[in-house]
Amino acid sequence: MTVDTIEAPSVDWGSSAQIGILDTPCYVFDPKLVLAQYSALKSALGTRLTVSLKANPNLDLFVRCSHAFVDGVELASIGELNTVVGRITHPKIVNTPAMSPNLMAAAIASRATLVFDSLQQVEMFSSLETRTPKLPAILRLSAAELTENPGGIGPGDHFGMDRCDALEAIRRLIRVGLRVRGLHVFAGSNTFATWSPLIVESMTRFLPSVEAALGSPLELVNLGGGFPDDWRSLTKQFAQYRYDLEPLTRRTQVYHEAGRAIFGPAGCFVTKILALKSVNGRPVAVCDGGLAQCFLLAQTESVIKRRIRPHVFRVNESTPPPLSKRLQVVGSTCSRADIIGELDPGTVVAPDDRLIFEGCGAYATYSPLSFLSLAPPNHYLIS
Amino acid sequence: MTAIGMRPLALKNSELGPEWQLGSLRMTGRLFRSPFPGQVYKSNLLMGPLTRPHEYAAVAELEHVSATPVLVSPWQRDAWFVELLVSARQYMPTLSLTVFRMGGRNPRVQLPRELLDESVLLAHDPRPVVARTLASGRTEVMEIWQDIRTDGMDRGENTVVVTIHGPRSAPGFIEFVRQGRPLAAVEVRSLVPLMEA
Numbered sequence: 001m002t003v004d005t006i007e008a009p010s011v012d013w014g015s016s017a018q019i020g021i022l023d024t025p026c027y028v029f030d031p032k033l034v035l036a037q038y039s040a041l042k043s044a045l046g047t048r049l050t051v052s053l054k055a056n057p058n059l060d061l062f063v064r065c066s067h068a069f070v071d072g073v074e075l076a077s078i079g080e081l082n083t084v085v086g087r088i089t090h091p092k093i094v095n096t097p098a099m100s101p102n103l104m105a106a107a108i109a110s111r112a113t114l115v116f117d118s119l120q121q122v123e124m125f126s127s128l129e130t131r132t133p134k135l136p137a138i139l140r141l142s143a144a145e146l147t148e149n150p151g152g153i154g155p156g157d158h159f160g161m162d163r164c165d166a167l168e169a170i171r172r173l174i175r176v177g178l179r180v181r182g183l184h185v186f187a188g189s190n191t192f193a194t195w196s197p198l199i200v201e202s203m204t205r206f207l208p209s210v211e212a213a214l215g216s217p218l219e220l221v222n223l224g225g226g227f228p229d230d231w232r233s234l235t236k237q238f239a240q241y242r243y244d245l246e247p248l249t250r251r252t253q254v255y256h257e258a259g260r261a262i263f264g265p266a267g268c269f270v271t272k273i274l275a276l277k278s279v280n281g282r283p284v285a286v287c288d289g290g291l292a293q294c295f296l297l298a299q300t301e302s303v304i305k306r307r308i309r310p311h312v313f314r315v316n317e318s319t320p321p322p323l324s325k326r327l328q329v330v331g332s333t334c335s336r337a338d339i340i341g342e343l344d345p346g347t348v349v350a351p352d353d354r355l356i357f358e359g360c361g362a363y364a365t366y367s368p369l370s371f372l373s374l375a376p377p378n379h380y381l382i383s
Numbered sequence: 384m385t386a387i388g389m390r391p392l393a394l395k396n397s398e399l400g401p402e403w404q405l406g407s408l409r410m411t412g413r414l415f416r417s418p419f420p421g422q423v424y425k426s427n428l429l430m431g432p433l434t435r436p437h438e439y440a441a442v443a444e445l446e447h448v449s450a451t452p453v454l455v456s457p458w459q460r461d462a463w464f465v466e467l468l469v470s471a472r473q474y475m476p477t478l479s480l481t482v483f484r485m486g487g488r489n490p491r492v493q494l495p496r497e498l499l500d501e502s503v504l505l506a507h508d509p510r511p512v513v514a515r516t517l518a519s520g521r522t523e524v525m526e527i528w529q530d531i532r533t534d535g536m537d538r539g540e541n542t543v544v545v546t547i548h549g550p551r552s553a554p555g556f557i558e559f560v561r562q563g564r565p566l567a568a569v570e571v572r573s574l575v576p577l578m579e580a
Contacts, residue, residue: 088446
């Protein structure tokens with residue numbers, strides 16, 4: 001299957017009359033879209049695909065979808081381990097540079113696979129006393145060092161270990177009786193188009209050294225992915241990538257991981273307009289939710305902000321004149337950065353109407369929730 | 384056994400054989416979709432307060448292999464039971480008692496008022512209590528056995544088995560299985576008469 005043969009699932013959030021009765025601000029997630037996204041991306045890649053729970057740790061959503069996540073779920077905290085333990089037999093993979101002894105012990109007790117991020121974590125493991133049998137481990141490599149691009153643009157982050165440390169980790173883990181089954185590397189969010197070819201090439205080149213240290217073939221490599229939520233638009237890149245992957249897939253089991261690409265299109269954020277006003281001739285809609293509940297909409301980390309145009313769900317039965325100017329949609333905090341969208345001239349809108357922001361299914365929890373003691377958003381699912 | 388697909392729409396009473404008139408019929412099926420398609424519901428499941436490794440080890444013991452999807456929340460399952468009950472009473476006004484299988488419950492989920500009615504009984508295993516009730520001479524008893532999953536920790540295969548014990552209700556039961564709106568979410572696999580009452 002190729003990317004261009006996979007149709008993007010669609011949902012018309014605004015057609016649901018129920019939008020008007022939801023307690024706002026809120027998120028609405030659609031499990032069917034999550035399942036469709038997962039299946040489509042896995043087919044497009046032709047490899048195994050683990051799910052990064054940090055992108056959407058909602059328990060109800062996980063429960064509705066987990067039967068499909070057969071290649072495993074990646075977890076980065078003890079809270080995420082709480083979500084998953086007891087509920088799946090698929091692989092649980094705990095991967096964080098901030099591993100504490102308690103998280104490591106809880107992960108082992110939960111029959112999870114550990115991803116070692118540093119030699120220090122290897123030492124932590126060696127000194128742990130646990131009764132539960134330990135599953136073979138995975139080592140996380142630094143994407144920047146693996147691709148010999150230290151400090152450059154792209155994957156110059158603080159995750160993983162250098163190749164020499166990885167070989168040393170293998171030797172140390174062999175000494176304490178733990179088998180290393182795989183390698184993991186992740187170049188960062190939205191890096192698929194630019195970094196994936198180099199990751200594949202570098203991993204393929206490093207594999208013989210690893211297998212020499214292990215004394216056996218490596219069972220798997222997880223190449224991360226960094227897939228954007230509009231990954232379907234990368235038709236040419238996917239075709240080339242699958243071709244590039246072939247030598248590696250002949251040698252070992254290849255995995256990717258995804259979060260944003262699976263959950264992003266499967267949820268929307270809904271907020272209610274509390275007031276309309278004009279400030280210095282500029283129309284503004286003040287809403288009951290914004291930056292505090294959907295931080296990413298404020299685009300605080302973007303230099304050039306491309307404001308989202310939400311859909312308007314009419315609740316107010318009045319018929320005010322259409323907007324004559326572009327309207328700024330703002331949230332409920334006292335931060336001047338709390339600008340979450342815009343409405344174009346011609347739009348009809350009034351207080352109590354709901355604004356629906358699509359593509360908000362991933363990283364909904366990435367918000368400064370305690371600011372002003374504002375209520376957290378409600379979460380809903382579609383049956 | 385009569386294989387009848389998603390719904391026994393074409394089933395004729397004569398295909399059941401003469402035994403159905405004795406009054407015990409059983410429908411076996413499987414919930415294959417949400418009974419409330421498209422409905423938006425609030426996310427309410429809570430995680431356990433786990434912090435220590437031995438607690439994780441204990442909860443991990445609940446894990447079991449299952450390809451059966453969770454299609455409903457605990458609240459929706461109970462709401463569907465209410466719909467089943469209301470619909471069954473419309474088709475079988477002679478019903479005197481309905482016994483639901485209701486296993487370990489989520490402690491945060493309040494039972495709907497309709498399931499606390501005096502003509503409804505909730506039991507971990509309905510069979511002994513139904514047998515005893517029938518032995519006492521009471522008839523027109525509906526038994527609903529189910530193992531619908533509402534959480535990943537639940538064992539079950541979304542099976543629904545509805546049995547009617549009672550000659551006056553049996554004709555209505557066939558119509559209930561054929562046309563009852565709540566059973567549209569159930570893939571009916573069989574509808575058979577039971578020899579033992």
